[in-house]
Amino acid sequence: MTTAEFIREYRERDIRQLALQANRFPDVDMPYALDQIQGWQIARRKLPKWAACDGVIFPPHLSMEQCSSEPTAQYKLNLAMEWAEIVGHASRMTDLTGGFGVDFSFTSCAFAAATYVERNEQLCHIVEHNLPLLGLSNATVVCADAVEYLSTVEPQTMLFLDPARRDEHGAKTVMLADCTPDVVQLLPKLLEKSRFTMLKLSPMLDWHKAVDDLQGTVREVHIVSVGGECKELLLVLSTVVESELKVYCADLSTASDTPSLFVYTPGSSAPVANSTFNIQHSTFLHEPNASIMKAGCFDELAAAYGVSPVSRNSHLFLSDEPVEDFPGRSFVVERVTTMNKGELRKALVGIEKANIATRNFPLTVAELRKRLKIKDGGDVYIFATTTAEGEHLLLISRKYR
Incomplete structure (x- = not known):
């Protein structure tokens, strides 16, 4: 049995049990096969369209757990399309922190040309293999460091960053300055090189502080939840567009394709008094x-x-x-x-x-x-x-x- 045959036949099995039976399959590259089976099982839940696509290669477990789900990636595509229309430009975008490429595969559809940048060579090979299978023909894959590439890239309609939220020891970080790359330090270059920049940040981050840290350049804050859990914090930065800050609270748990959305301008409402209700039956x-x-x-x-x-x-x-x-x-x-x-x-x-x-x-x-x-x-x-x-x-x- 080949490795590909093993993956197809056993992809719905418990990977822990499969690992214990490795000696039964001497011709199978078991570490790779288990990565693919585990990746497919996660994709079936988070990325059903990817799971249904024959030939897609999945990365190691951490990248699969950290990648966006289809609903949140679709939300970012819609946001990218709206902002491309706002700035009157939809020519090209660059994702400086490509990862497994889920967000890139969606947001790139809003632009005539798109570049995926990732310093991990293994992920670059995987994405280069997967993009044609997913029907993306406008994409270029570049293996490079985000900061170094940013200094040479031509002006873009949109730059996208999802800074790494783990330190060198693997511990989670939530402060903006602790993420890699440091967006605050890169801010002047990001604004110079894009008509707007979209940041995907930890949902644990204090968005008020992030807005303050980014020195008046944040035009929109999007707080995205799925299934009763806050999943993503998205910030849209621009100096091309001058507008007051708006906050979008989006819940993607609804049965319809349209998210539940509450939009407000911070500080626009006076404090509301505590309830004077006599709480009783039928309240x-x-x-x-x-x-x-x-x-x-x-x-x-x-x-x-x-x-x-x-x-x-x-x-x-x-x-x-x-x-x-x-x-x-x-x-x-x-x-x-x-x-x-x-x-x-x-x-x-x-x-x-x-x-x-x-x-x-x-x-x-x-x-x-x-x-x-x-x-x-x-x-x-x-x-x-x-x-x-x-x-x-x-x-x-x-x-x-």
Whole structure:
């Protein structure tokens, strides 16, 4: 059995079990085969179009885990197209930190010509092999250091960077200055060489500080979440376009092709007072999506959707009427209880399991679940929070949508 035949036949198997059976297949390049099988299994989840493409070669595990998913890569393509139209230019782009090439394979479609730059020679060979299979004919692959290449590249419509977020010991870094290459140090050259630059950064990064570090050149911040988790922080830099900063909170978890999007200008809304609601049966409870939680735009959200915060630190909102397009999850409150034992016993009658979340509450989820003696799961949602008056409440709810 050849290595290619082994990969095709066993690609749905557990790679740990396959590794233990390596002696049964002396003609198979087992390390390579296991990399390809593991890569295909990850791609089936993150990159289904790539997984369905015969002949695509996958890189080692770390590159596969770090690469974008198809939905987030498609979001960047849409953003690149919008900005190419804004600057009136769509001739060429360069990805200075190409990696496995997922973002490049998408964003390059917005331009007449595109250059992939990567200092890892192995990744360059893989991408050079894969791009024609993926139908990309406008791309050039260059094996080079990003900083050195930037000094020689001709002016581009767009430059794209996804700085490495691990240090020489493999530990994760989240500060902008700790990433490689150092975007702050490269900023003058990036602005000189592009009409706009798109940065992909760690979702753990403080976007306010990143905007400050980039010295007034950031025109848009995009906080992208998928499946209830913040996945990417994208910044668009330009000195060609002069405009006030806008923040886009995009949730790609919706069933439709159009993301849930909340856009605001930082500081545009006055602080919203804590809720004066008498929280009771039939009150609507709203939980913002992960992108909004990361952005911290709670006053802007409350003003835009006419909802009231339970308290300044709860990050939960209330309304008398349903809010159909609220960017997050909405619930109907069925019961409200304090932590008084008698009240709790009465409120929890008939509830054997529930999904529990704590917001600005003195107990963790595990501690609260133990006290309530309720199993996880079901269609009941219990939000434990603290009101502006300091009262600890449990809001027992069911999903509205």
